[in-house]
Amino acid sequence: MFVILVYDVEEKRVYKVHKICSKYLTWVQNSVFEGEITEAQLRILKDELKEIIDKTKDSVIIYKFRTKAYFEREDIGIKKPSSEDYFI
Amino acid sequence: MFVILVYDVEEKRVYKVHKICSKYLTWVQNSVFEGEITEAQLRILKDELKEIIDKTKDSVIIYKFRTKAYFEREDIGIKKPSSEDYFI
Numbered sequence: 001m002f003v004i005l006v007y008d009v010e011e012k013r014v015y016k017v018h019k020i021c022s023k024y025l026t027w028v029q030n031s032v033f034e035g036e037i038t039e040a041q042l043r044i045l046k047d048e049l050k051e052i053i054d055k056t057k058d059s060v061i062i063y064k065f066r067t068k069a070y071f072e073r074e075d076i077g078i079k080k081p082s083s084e085d086y087f088i
Numbered sequence: 089m090f091v092i093l094v095y096d097v098e099e100k101r102v103y104k105v106h107k108i109c110s111k112y113l114t115w116v117q118n119s120v121f122e123g124e125i126t127e128a129q130l131r132i133l134k135d136e137l138k139e140i141i142d143k144t145k146d147s148v149i150i151y152k153f154r155t156k157a158y159f160e161r162e163d164i165g166i167k168k169p170s171s172e173d174y175f176i
Contacts, residue, residue, distance in 0.1 A: 004151060006094055008118035009165075029147050030096035031119070046164065053165050059117050060164040063092060063151075070158035076134065076148040077097075077141050 002068040003042065005033045009058035017060075020048045036068070090156040091130065093121045097146035105148075108136045124156075 005025060009017050018027070024045045025033035037045070042062075049060055065071065093113060097105050106115070112133045113121035125133070130150075137148055153159065 004092065006117055006120045008120075029094055029149055032094045032096075032149065049164060055165045058165045059167070061117055061120065062162045062164070064160045064162065065158060070153060072152045074150045074152065076137060076150070077143045077146040079147070 001037060001039070001042070002065045003034065003037055004063040005060065007031050007058070007060045009053055009060070013052055013054070013058065016052050017049065017058075020045065020052065089127070089130070090124055090153045091122065092151040093148065095119050095146070095148045097141055097148070101140055101142070101146065104140050105137065105146075108133065108140065 003025065005021060007017055007021070008031060014031075018031075021027070021033045024037055024041050025035035028034050042064075046062075053060065091113065093109060095105055095109070096119060102119075106119075109115070109121045112125055112129050113123035116122050130152075134150075141148065
């Protein structure tokens, strides 16, 4: 399946959340990831996130699609950061 | 159609971008909006955003769907901010 994942977490957890998401998905914007993922991988990703985030303060939204064919993506402004931007 | 809009803009433009998006869509997370919108409204929304953002620094991604039926949304952690959180 294809997913779009957006997160809004407290500053101190941003790096960890970003790192977990990076293992399974492609980084497309500050706190947005997308990509093909299996049901099993998504379960693991969610479990890892649940261990890190504070459910009373942080928010993660996952939009799940059977296929990427169901949407069209339009970019305005700069495109897609590279992971190097983030971790140097 | 249904859209998910995510933005990453410089601090000083956040309020204006948020305000424009709020006119047409529902705020679901820090820099994420979603909602039903007509082609015409979306064109206006994009024009308004293009006037505000700096295309060399800011990023707006719009995912467009014919219908909401094509995806399933899953929330982890806190849900949906209310507009009051933002503007008081």
